[in-house]
Amino acid sequence: MKVLVTVKEVAQVEDEFEIADREIAAQSLDYDLNEWDDYAIEEGVGMVEDGVADEVVSVTVGPERSEETIRMALAKGVDRAIRVWDDSLEAAELLDPSAKAKILEAVVEDEAPDLVLTGVQADDDAFGATGVTLAERIGFQWAAVVNDLDLDADADVAHVHRELEGGVDEVTDVELPAVLTIQTGINEPRYASLRGIRQAQRKELDVRGLDDLGLDGSIADGPLTLTEMYEPETESDATIWEGDAGETAGNLAEYLRDRGVIDA
Numbered sequence: 143m144k145v146l147v148t149v150k151e152v153a154q155v156e157d158e159f160e161i162a163d164r165e166i167a168a169q170s171l172d173y174d175l176n177e178w179d180d181y182a183i184e185e186g187v188g189m190v191e192d193g194v195a196d197e198v199v200s201v202t203v204g205p206e207r208s209e210e211t212i213r214m215a216l217a218k219g220v221d222r223a224i225r226v227w228d229d230s231l232e233a234a235e236l237l238d239p240s241a242k243a244k245i246l247e248a249v250v251e252d253e254a255p256d257l258v259l260t261g262v263q264a265d266d267d268a269f270g271a272t273g274v275t276l277a278e279r280i281g282f283q284w285a286a287v288v289n290d291l292d293l294d295a296d297a298d299v300a301h302v303h304r305e306l307e308g309g310v311d312e313v314t315d316v317e318l319p320a321v322l323t324i325q326t327g328i329n330e331p332r333y334a335s336l337r338g339i340r341q342a343q344r345k346e347l348d349v350r351g352l353d354d355l356g357l358d359g360s361i362a363d364g365p366l367t368l369t370e371m372y373e374p375e376t377e378s379d380a381t382i383w384e385g386d387a388g389e390t391a392g393n394l395a396e397y398l399r400d401r402g403v404i405d406a
Contacts, residue, residue: 143295145186145198146255148246148273149179149215151208152266164235164371175211178261182324184331185291186259187219194295195257197221201249203242205232209347216342217334223345224249228352230359238364243275248355250280257300258321262287270323277321284321285314289328 151173159170189195200215201224202208209225216223226245231237250258258277263270277284289311290303298318305325306312316322334342352358383393398404 143189143195143257144253144255145189145195146250146253146258147179147182147186147198147200147215147220148258148260148276149183149200149202149212150176150261150264151202151204151211152176152264154266161371161373164368166371173207173211175214176261176265178263178265178324178326180261180331181326181328182259182261183215183218183220184329185324187332188329189293190219190221194293199224199253199255201226201246201253203227203231203237203245212347213339213342213345214334216345217338218332219338222348224253224348224350226350226352226355228359230352231362234362236364236366236368237362238366239269239271239275240366241362241364242272243279244361245352245355245357246272246276247279248357249350250276252355256298256319257293258282258319260321260323262323262325273321273323280321282319282321283316284323285316286323287325288322289325291322291324291328 152175153166153171154174155166156170156172160167183200186195186198190198198220199222200212200220202212203226204212205227212223212225226249234241258273260273260276262273264272274284274286276282285300285302285304287305288302289305292301293299294301300316300318300320300322302314302316302322304312304314352361381397383390385393395404
């Protein structure tokens with residue numbers, strides 16, 4: 143059994159940042175592995191360790207900069223890593239779930255996995271539709287927001303628990319091949335060992351362009367358009383008192399008395 147895990151390098155914004163021309167300034171951004179994808183990686187690597195799967199492969203759509211981040215997947219036990227990028231993708235202002243699903247569809251056709259694991263959502267743009275969009279395109283069964291998973295490889299069935307609204311936990315069976323979007327808390331992602339990090343640095347990444355996948359630059363033309371980016375204004379004011387504990391406690395008490403919260 144082969145498991146394909148989609149991973150993403152996400153941008154994390156510093157406390158102080160500037161927005162120019164619908165983009166956050168590059169010097170205000172740090173990059174890291176998407177939190178939800180880390181849980182998907184752990185689930186896939188665990189399947190190999192348990193003898194349920196034979197191979198786990200990660201795939202990302204991202205520029206050369208992202209290689210250091212996605213090598214963390216290799217350091218944590220992923221067997222192979224694929225990176226897809228193209229100049230036309232570099233020029234795209236927004237790669238929405240539809241565009242990414244089309245690219246991942248081509249990778250799935252090449253790799254022929256039995257199971258695809260994705261994170262529930264991305265930490266930077268908060269999109270949460272890539273996994274289910276991919277499932278629709280490739281015709282796989284799917285389950286979203288999976289927080290517990292028991293894979294029966296012999297029967298080609300995944301027994302899953304799904305976290306629904308209102309605290310409801312749904313238990314269902316999904317026939318393989320399937321796409322599962324993984325929720326945080328399903329496991330405890332491991333830390334990459336120093337040895338694993340060193341080995342990951344020596345592994346060769348499988349870098350593919352759109353031509354290698356039989357695609358062209360029009361793949362980036364999705365139905366979504368980024369029209370504006372701005373920092374939302376706060377709807378409440380914060381009162382901050384300076385001084386030692388006694389002074390601030392007195393100020394707080396006076397503030398609450400003035401508003402009738404405590405007796406005068």
